[in-house]
Amino acid sequence: MAETPATPSAIPAATVYGYPRQGPDRELKKAVEGYWAGRVTAAELGSTSETLRRDNWRRLADAGVAEVPTGDFSLYDHVLDTTVMVGAIPERHRAAVEADPLDGYFAMARGTQDVAPLEMTKWFDTNYHYLVPELGPGTTFTADPAKQLGELREALALDLEARPVLVGPVTYLLLAKPAPGVDPAFEPLSLLERLLPVYADVLAALRSAGATWVQLDEPALVQDRPRAVLDAVATAYRYLGGLTQRPKLLVATYFDRLGEALPVLADAPVDGLGLDFTGPAATNLDDLTALGGLPGRRLVAGVVDGRNIWINDLERSLTTLTALRDLAARVDVAASCSLLHVPYDAALETEIDPEVARWLAFARQKTAEIVTLARGLAGDDISGELAANQAALRSRATSPLTRVPSVRARAEAVTAADTRRAQPYAERTEAQRTRLGLPPVPTTTIGSFPQTSELRTARADLRAGRIDQAAYDERMEAEIRAVLAFQEEAGLDVLVHGEPERNDMVQYFAEQLDGYVATQHGWVQSYGSRYVRPPILAGDISRPEPMTLRWTTYAQSQTSRPVKGMLTGPVTMLAWSFVRDDQPLADTARQVALALRDEVADLETAGTGVIQVDEPALRETLPLRAADRTAYLAWATEAFRLATAVVRSETQIHTHMCYAEFGEILAAIDDLDADVISLEAARSHMQVAHELAEAGYPREVGPGVYDIHSPRVPSVAEVTSLLRKGLDAIPADRLWANPDCGLKTRGWPEVRASLENLVTAAREIRGEA
Ligand code: GLN
């Protein structure tokens, strides 16, 4: 490639790191699932994928994006694609991959009858899940750049400027875990020197195929990293930057500020850096300025929030961009991260009030904003766009939806006393014991029972008008009666109504709270072919009417045993929605908490003695940087207490969390001041019970003794043995017996057998058997 002269290359361009893969109508989901079901051939899947990629690129190019991303597309997950690219196929999948690369790929993602899939976990603090690479001292890497090369060639054939996007080598290793059978202390990063030559091969191949620039994504560097990791970053980029046969390298970071990794990357012989300038990452501007910028190099400025669905404040972004202009040879404009995390096109949302719809920006609208900003930075006249943007922002700031005086006044009037129960735990527990009269090691479940196709059909029938509300309610009540009858027969102590009326634990509440807005087409990828449609926290939140009271009181009227009320906590409501960006998260959480507090109070007044408020997202939304965690945990736990502290001492508050890595939030869990916590523990052999005990956790604990992620029925002996392990850490008067999580994804036969075994095991432990 001939060196471009300085002036034209200095014109700011618009670019993106990645685009939603699914297509405007989730065409990819249909094709992939059709392939799994045998309805779609490999060739058809391939051509659907190619069409989706081409449409995305054309759409980006037509909108004015100068350099389109390639390689960001995936049939399942881009980290799994990277595993294929570097040849790190786990031993147990190798035969399948060799026999048929496509089927082998899906086997790694989903497992087969005989072979377990790769583990799946959250991609940083987003709701996207990636497949965890499994590495060990024996791992060897070989370059397989076919997918990257294929997509690059497709884009070049359309006469587009294209920039392949790869997961960077340091992030890839930091996201990996020791393979099964490997010493758990093994550090995948120790394989860096073995991995780098493979990246060199891929880069050389991309260069030969016509790539001028290649992007290496290193989001793992926005987390607190020890010196050894920063040294590894320096080593990696000294090596890659020193290659002779290579394209220009753009190292992109996102999701937070780069911090101590910024000088390391700035010193590396790479040609450009991508930095996030949104939210807490805005301090990248000061850090970059203090460092003296990136003279002679390219800076890609992520000024449009790639994780939220609100229109950008174009004037504010232009101010940032203008400040950045003198800090690099060329400043391009981008979203803070890949647009993978936002839905396709807000223009499809024809059912949203047009006044609200004009505040929304999905991938397509964000692309237009990026292009507008690049033009503005280049000196084009964008006054028309700025004026329209200012008007939309003003409409949002002054809308009766976003400012409800009564909601604001109530939130402001919250006092510390509102967030504290009247008596400390030790005194409450006596009152609860007297009221509930439960045996030692009481048994319960986490809330949901199997969501059968009959239940889903009833919901669909109601929506389509095939049945009326009364008929729907009768079906739900029948289900509740059946679920209660089973629990009584099985001998469970604290019953649940089974959540048959809930489509989803967040959506169910979002649909009933004022201030939330639902989308029709706002799908984002959660993992593989699974897409979610997060509701939007658009305005001030309030509860016009009770949300669960009817079902809980109905259930309680059918049994003499205690029925547990079931709510989704404020932090989880935020975590699985699109949140407001025009006020602190703490303010939104407080509004949601107050709405839930009303529900808790109504449940108690109706005679509910046990109320569970689920917070599975408390650990998930922990900020990436340790320095931000104290503030987060303070408002998060306060919101939970505000929602629950309204009850009298004899009303027992439960909470539930799913994942077992609690180390860092043990103190926060205590700070929730719940009376009972249930958590996932079956697979980790009750480890969490021991962690809680060691931390001096004083309350009641229900570590899961039935792994609900598998259809396997645990035997009585297994559950008894887990309970005994629990008893090693937690005394019998504070230990509960329950499954790991809700049962909604399970089938009735296995649920029945498993819960019967669980009750038998608890009785054995009590000496009743
Ligand atoms: N109460 C919910 C249920 O049982 C909890 C689900 C969850 O923790 N994710 O389904």
Ligand code: ZN
């Ligand atoms: Zn759970």
